[in-house]
Amino acid sequence: MLPTQIPQPMTATTRIARKHPDELIVGLVSVSDRASSGAYQDLGLPALREWLGSALTSPWQAVDRLIPDEPERISEALIELVDGCGCDLVLTTGGTGPARRDVTPEATLAVGTKEMPGFGEQMRQISLRFVPTAILSRQVAVIRETADHAALIVNLPGQPKSIRETLEGLKDEDGAVLVPGIFAAIPYCIDLIGGPYAETRPEVIAAFRPKSARRAPQA
Template sequence: MRWRVAILTTSDRGSRGEREDTSAQVIRELVEEELNGEIVDYRIVPDETDEIMAALIEMADYFEADLILTTGGTGLSPRDVTPEATLNVVDREAPGFAEAMRAKSLEKTRRAMLSRAVAGIRGKTLILNLPGSPQGVNENLAAVIDVLPHALNILTGREGEH
């Protein structure tokens, strides 16, 4: 099964072309190598709730992504609004993913508790917030990537729940 995956980077500097988006590159590699995923959309938006929401809605509803992975905007800075934007567009939360990612990251750094990342479902699309650093992306995605195929199979109706 090949999964349709969209990547959304939220970064003021990245959206202005002032910063290379290395976190999205890590996501792309992991998705293609570990998840058998196909990137159907990728974009960078500034840390603005409305722009993040619009991108998530379009990725889920128009591009019909099975999985949307966001990177950035999950910390304590006043500009970090990715979790709020995500919660505004999901139908249901899927808190176990964010809990698992934080728990795994806490094994490496106490600063992991500063993450406000969330996970949720919009229609048949799973949305996961990841940190903005390549190392954080790698650690967090590694914590859940083995469960994603089963979760996506259930969500998309390709297999029943067990």
């Protein structure tokens, strides 16, 4: 459930300048007590960057944050990335289970203006194909809106393999889609909230748009 009072926009952080009108600005947030303290190497941020590099054909740039499992720190990072940096999309990884320190969903809901429950539902459907413990995951997604900007924020699992599976979905041996990945819906969602036109490699993930929302192919 979204909060009744949404944290106010921040203005201190310098907004990232687009190098192209269709450049997608992505915030990547890895939430981990141990990785943020240096106890072990973070794997979430490299996995997200690698996947985006393989999936997107349109211009993009990303800004990273590695933070501990503290709700205030997570919410602050999300607000900074959306309101300050001007990210169109924020992907988080980690902190979505039932353990006491798993608070990423709560911190995400705290900064959202609209909840997007379909993303979490689809991620659990995908992960249940592999492990029954997928029902313990609590990933959420929200839209955060300010007066002049909006962004989609999506919680992802913590493991690189699960990150790829939920973003791409499941395919058969011939590459036909069995269960759509959540990224298929993300470019059109970003269109609807006023963001840039993101395009993908169909062999990785085919972005779905209704015919009326598709651009004509470049000559």
